Amino acid sequence: MMRTKKIITILIFVSCAFVTAQQTKNLRIIKQKYEQQEADFRKKCAEDTVKVASKQARTEMMLYCNKELKKMKVAENQENLAELSLIKKNGTGNFIQAPEADTSDQKGDAKPQYPGGSTAFQNEIAENFYFGGVQGTGTQKCIVVLTIEKDGSISNVRAEGENESYNRQAELAVYLTTQKWSPARSGGVPVEYEMKIPLTMTFQ
Numbered sequence: 001m002m003r004t005k006k007i008i009t010i011l012i013f014v015s016c017a018f019v020t021a022q023q024t025k026n027l028r029i030i031k032q033k034y035e036q037q038e039a040d041f042r043k044k045c046a047e048d049t050v051k052v053a054s055k056q057a058r059t060e061m062m063l064y065c066n067k068e069l070k071k072m073k074v075a076e077n078q079e080n081l082a083e084l085s086l087i088k089k090n091g092t093g094n095f096i097q098a099p100e101a102d103t104s105d106q107k108g109d110a111k112p113q114y115p116g117g118s119t120a121f122q123n124e125i126a127e128n129f130y131f132g133g134v135q136g137t138g139t140q141k142c143i144v145v146l147t148i149e150k151d152g153s154i155s156n157v158r159a160e161g162e163n164e165s166y167n168r169q170a171e172l173a174v175y176l177t178t179q180k181w182s183p184a185r186s187g188g189v190p191v192e193y194e195m196k197i198p199l200t201m202t203f204q
Contacts, residue, residue, distance in 0.1 A: 026083050027080060027083055027176055028178070030079045030083060031176060034072060034075070034076040042065075045061065045062075045065035048061060073130065073132060077130050077133045077172075080172050080176075081133075084172055088158075110182075112148040112152070112184045112193050113182040114179060116179075124178065124179075125197075128172065128176040129169055129170070129201075130173075131203070133165060134163070134169055134203060136163055136165070139201070139202050139203075140161070140200070140201050141161055141199070141200045142167050142198075143159065143196055144157065144158070144159045144196070145157070145159075145160065146174055149183065150190040151180070151183065152181040153180055153181075154174065157175055
């Protein structure tokens with residue numbers, strides 16, 4: 001049975017690229033829906049467990065609640081994967097208009113920055129990663145490629161590695177990050193920027 005899931009390293013390397021702008025909100029809507037369902041179910045389980053008299057009955061209640069919570073995670077992941085397939089096939093149909101040049105610094109060049117820095121981004125990927133969706137054990141690796149758009153949103157996420165289930169969960173984890181980036185700039189003008197993230201995890 002798959003138990004310990006540990007991120008060994010998440011290293012970020014960057015390179016410039018100009019690509020089509022895309023973004024999606026549907027993954028966050030799915031996340032919010034299931035977070036509310038889970039919170040409501042946990043509350044009900046706590047209330048029902050208090051009403052049970054015997055220790056054995058309470059144990060059975062907790063086992064039941066844990067089983068149902070796992071089912072919710074599986075259902076959420078299935079919806080996420082379906083939405084990810086739509087993103088890959090159709091994009092989102094959203095157009096991100098190029099911002100005006102930054103008149104305060106017409107000559108400035110800068111790489112994109114995530115609120116809280118790269119560590120905050122790495123931690124969010126770890127929190128978003130659904131380990132139950134990965135088939136296989138041992139060390140899994142992939143390279144996640146993503147674009148930071150001119151408005152700081154993320155698009156065009158793709159993972160390249162041998163384990164397809166691991167690749168899909170890595171893509172979802174990146175798409176589910178919640179903050180916008182401070183975009184890259186060239187000559188003071190926001191530009192699209194491609195990042196490559198080697199992602200290595202060990203499953204036991």
